[in-house]
Amino acid sequence: MPNPLIRKLERFTRLSRDDRQVLEQASAEAVRQLGPREDIIREGEAPQAVNLILSGWACRYKHLEDGRRQIIALFLPGDLCGNPVFVLREMDHSIGTLTTAVVAQIARPRIEAMMLHRPRLTQALWWESLVGAAVQREWTVSLGQRDATERLSHLLCEIFLRLRAVGLAEGDRCDLPVRQAELADALGLSTVHVNRTLQELRAAKLIGLKGKTLTIPSLPALQDAAQFNPHYLHLDREGRHLDANE
Amino acid sequence: MPNPLIRKLERFTRLSRDDRQVLEQASAEAVRQLGPREDIIREGEAPQAVNLILSGWACRYKHLEDGRRQIIALFLPGDLCGNPVFVLREMDHSIGTLTTAVVAQIARPRIEAMMLHRPRLTQALWWESLVGAAVQREWTVSLGQRDATERLSHLLCEIFLRLRAVGLAEGDRCDLPVRQAELADALGLSTVHVNRTLQELRAAKLIGLKGKTLTIPSLPALQDAAQFNPHYLHLDREGRHLDANE
DNA sequence: CGCCCTGTTGAGTTTTATCAATATTGGTGG
DNA sequence: CCACCAATATTGATAAAACTCAACAGGGCG
Numbered sequence: 183m184p185n186p187l188i189r190k191l192e193r194f195t196r197l198s199r200d201d202r203q204v205l206e207q208a209s210a211e212a213v214r215q216l217g218p219r220e221d222i223i224r225e226g227e228a229p230q231a232v233n234l235i236l237s238g239w240a241c242r243y244k245h246l247e248d249g250r251r252q253i254i255a256l257f258l259p260g261d262l263c264g265n266p267v268f269v270l271r272e273m274d275h276s277i278g279t280l281t282t283a284v285v286a287q288i289a290r291p292r293i294e295a296m297m298l299h300r301p302r303l304t305q306a307l308w309w310e311s312l313v314g315a316a317v318q319r320e321w322t323v324s325l326g327q328r329d330a331t332e333r334l335s336h337l338l339c340e341i342f343l344r345l346r347a348v349g350l351a352e353g354d355r356c357d358l359p360v361r362q363a364e365l366a367d368a369l370g371l372s373t374v375h376v377n378r379t380l381q382e383l384r385a386a387k388l389i390g391l392k393g394k395t396l397t398i399p400s401l402p403a404l405q406d407a408a409q410f411n412p413h414y415l416h417l418d419r420e421g422r423h424l425d426a427n428e
Numbered sequence: 429m430p431n432p433l434i435r436k437l438e439r440f441t442r443l444s445r446d447d448r449q450v451l452e453q454a455s456a457e458a459v460r461q462l463g464p465r466e467d468i469i470r471e472g473e474a475p476q477a478v479n480l481i482l483s484g485w486a487c488r489y490k491h492l493e494d495g496r497r498q499i500i501a502l503f504l505p506g507d508l509c510g511n512p513v514f515v516l517r518e519m520d521h522s523i524g525t526l527t528t529a530v531v532a533q534i535a536r537p538r539i540e541a542m543m544l545h546r547p548r549l550t551q552a553l554w555w556e557s558l559v560g561a562a563v564q565r566e567w568t569v570s571l572g573q574r575d576a577t578e579r580l581s582h583l584l585c586e587i588f589l590r591l592r593a594v595g596l597a598e599g600d601r602c603d604l605p606v607r608q609a610e611l612a613d614a615l616g617l618s619t620v621h622v623n624r625t626l627q628e629l630r631a632a633k634l635i636g637l638k639g640k641t642l643t644i645p646s647l648p649a650l651q652d653a654a655q656f657n658p659h660y661l662h663l664d665r666e667g668r669h670l671d672a673n674e
Numbered sequence: 675c676g677c678c679c680t681g682t683t684g685a686g687t688t689t690t691a692t693c694a695a696t697a698t699t700g701g702t703g704g
Numbered sequence: 705c706c707a708c709c710a711a712t713a714t715t716g717a718t719a720a721a722a723c724t725c726a727a728c729a730g731g732g733c734g
Contacts, residue, residue, distance in 0.1 A: 242565070244569050246569075246574075247655055251573075252573045254565045254568045254569065255565075265558065267554055269551055269558055269666075269667070270555070270662055270666060271662075271666040274660040274662070305515055308513055309515045312511065312513070312516050313516075315561060316516075318561070319500045319520075321568055322568055322571060323490050323492075323498040325568060325571035325616060326614075326616030327497075327498045327616060367572075370571060370573060409493055413520055416516055416517075416520070420515075420516060420517040
């Protein structure tokens with residue numbers, strides 16, 4: 183399987199062979215196999231490296247004192263997490279896996295070297311981090327304004343498109359390897375309500391769900407239900423003017 | 429009045445005279461006076477500059493098709509807004525003032541020059557942008573997990589501490605120059621509910637509100653009601669190892 | 675003085691949460 | 705292959721939180 187980060191960055195700009203090779207090396211160096219629900223880094227710790235998800239799903243999350251938990255961001259294959267730079271002393275949240283996952287730790291000097299010597303890659307990594315921020319903003323909008331149905335369908339659209347961008351959707355389907363309780367933590371809803379909302383979407387034939395496979399018979403229909411505008415994902419090769427011609 | 433950005437960055441690290449002068453120059457060049465509720469940049473436009481709020485309040489926001497609006501982030505004096513870098517082609521949200529405001533436009537080359545020649549300043553600007561991301565994450569937690577009372581008191585704590593960090597709080601009070609409808613758009617609540625929640629906080633003597641002045645008789649008490657942990661604001665001079673010795 | 679904007683109040687409704695029970699599923703060992 | 709287990713999903717009933725609508729109050733300003 184091709185490196186999902188490379189695949190993702192090429193949604194922004196075409197990389198040179200050297201760029202790709204640098205990324206391949208970085209992805210191969212300190213690779214960890216993790217089980218489901220393991221922490222990658224915990225609130226209070228000092229970030230040492232950037233983590234690249236090679237396979238599996240992970241998330242940023244934060245616990246409140248009374249046990250409530252909010253999943254702040256979802257990390258899919260090809261996503262980078264951890265502080266993009268190392269200015270902040272301590273993590274103010276945790277990052278953990280949701281499923282079994284393979285994660286490469288990219289050490290600080292490696293990132294800095296890329297930033298110094300590979301301008302095209304630097305731009306691409308900037309893009310990936312800015313898209314992450316845009317996704318965060320969209321989650322804010324969802325949590326603040328959308329009701330349960332819209333929120334859930336919006337999230338499913340997002341997941342599907344993000345997975346498709348790294349080649350992990352096949353036709354109208356993709357994996358959804360998380361429990362309803364985890365969707366609930368991401369959506370700020372109760373598990374019971376997520377369950378009922380999923381049923382509602384199924385009844386409306388907007389989605390199919392068999393085991394851990396999500397099917398979206400008509401993406402436009404689901405987008406409609408969610409008021410989903412994909413522009414915030416910035417997937418349309420906005421950096422094509424930087425394309426490498428190899 | 430001292431430059432609020434300088435004031436804020438010195439919460440991270442002590443700047444050199446030169447650093448400060450560069451910032452002063454950047455803040456003085458293209459200064460705009462804006463009325464309340466004016467857009468600074470609109471969704472779909474291309475970001476041309478970074479905007480520094482010198483006085484007044486502004487916000488990032490996004491409209492849904494049916495008129496609902498979510499305020500995604502609040503900008504107070506000393507805050508930078510607009511895309512920190514210019515990789516994304518089009519704004520996926522808008523930025524507008526809430527009150528009359530004075531805003532400096534810092535052009536792209538200026539930012540790039542700072543990034544190239546002023547390492548300490550670069551670190552400080554990184555810090556400011558990462559804190560912005562941390563605030564965004566905390567808003568996600570609030571909208572997802574906290575009820576109206578917690579959410580509102582949490583936001584008031586945040587506003588108070590952020591204003592204090594730029595010298596805009598006096599003792600136990602600060603400005604709160606926005607309408608309840610605007611708090612509602614930021615908190616994902618209805619105006620009516622914000623009104624009632626404010627009354628509840630007043631009745632509990634957790635806040636006082638006279639005109640556009642907010643009083644917090646006991647910050648610890650309000651923090652307690654909000655489950656507010658100030659760590660995410662990273663205000664404790666985490667970059668002190670970079671201090672200039674002038 | 676009167677108007678407009680913002681804040682406040684009350685009543686009734688909708689959405690979502692909570693609690694507790696029951697069903698389903700996938701995996702495991704016999 | 706089957707029986708069993710734990711984890712997850714589903715269901716029903718009830719309660720709480722927040723929303724909507726509509727009316728009214730108060731204050732600042734031309």
